[in-house]
Amino acid sequence: MSKTVVVTGAGSGIGKAIATVAAQRDWRVVVTDIDLDAATAVAAGLDDPAGLGHEATQLDVTDPAQAAMVADDIADRLGLDAWMSNAGISFMVPFLDVSLDNYDLTMDINLKGVFICGQAAARAMVRTGRRGTIVNTASMAGKQGRVPYLSDYVASKHGVVGLTQAMAYELAEHGITVNCVCPGFVATPMQSRELDWEAQLRGTTPDKVKQMWIDDTPLGRLQQPEDVAYTVAFLLSDDARFITGEALAVNGGAYMD
Template identity: 35%
Template sequence: MNNHSLNGKHAVVTGGGSGIGAAIARTLAQAGARLTLTGRDAKKLAAQREQLAAYDDVGCVTMDVTEPDSVAQAFAAAVQAMGPVDILINNAGQAQASPFTATDLALWRRMLDVNLTGVFLCTQAVMPAMLQRKYGRIVNVASTAGQIGYPYVAAYCAAKHGVIGLTRSLALEVAAKGITVNAVCPGYTETELLHTALDQVVSKTGRSMNEARTALQRANPQQRFMSPEEVAHAVLWLVQPESSAMTGQSISISGGEVM
């Protein structure tokens, strides 16, 4: 993969203002893509665009992936500014821990809306044009929680399993139409989401932050957390024009946690 392998391609990254989304955006920009970053927080998006000031054609659009009208308006604005979407990175997501018996319907629906319905809505927004142009790359940022189970996050696990199911089904549907659909499944990754989870462990168990980190890392064969950049480079590989044989896959980026 050369530094200009995505020249001329328009990539939309949802949840692009921080964490894994920001790392993906930076990696795609380095490969020459035109970028549209989306998210609910306009300040985070603006800060990320400032970090990418060295690259041409980086735009920001506020969007709530759970709201159909917001999604439709955001993608219309992105296409008007940058042209048809060649690459869609469905990264926006949210996690919240709760014992199953304490998981109410509101939490259940919120986890499914943000993590699964958002992928559905954003993919629907780009699919007609991709089919018409016979080209597209879609990567859904799922989780190892979509490949195995974790306690106390039943709603989140259900949503991420759903993302993988959607990935496989859609990949088959468009396999002969120039479009690939894949998922990347990060394990625990050094992001704000992980830090929030660690804070919850500390507050609920009385462990120190170091003890909480060590307990989570101990379960990983490499005894560590992943970096956002490691996820981003896997995404870059999947969106290359030459990666047309890769579709319907759920690639675990987890230091060997899932085999």
């Protein structure tokens, strides 16, 4: 019997890789993104040997009504077996210069969005009797504060780790597992922007910043989106059904706890 997973922020980067790997593992994937064109392009390119019919839909993760509509629609039509809250943003600014507008936007998408979508998904799962799985994208920045120029991002990702544990505790009685992944230096469009920002802030070049990140990673390379996606695939699988409330580090050893 086919299973269905909704992935947010799946129009590019880590979310796209998660959708791709999930499809390869015979999941029906609902690709969501605030950019509908990007989501549609990803869904169209997913493997579908079993003819499951992957879908794409627009989703602003900060909109509770839209999140509930997506979760309820999928739960009623296809069965909502898993929800992957991946959408996120970042800005690199010294702490003293972080604007409240940027802080609010970071928290709205990275933390409130995880809360809104997690609540919508869990309500749909409980209503339809699904013992489902929720996975959130946190970060190694959610386990430490030693991350320069990303204070608002650090705060949001610490929040995701704590929220994941709270969700896991309360949803366990419904048979719903909740975990998060904590990636490191992942080669994505977001990282490309961060390389440029950090180089400017440090007065150096993006190549030198990239090498610094590689030097900070014991496995000796930048992380690829697929490294995260394979870990998420495990957390979505039956092999992980007795794992809940965990913040699983997948960062090549760049941060160990």
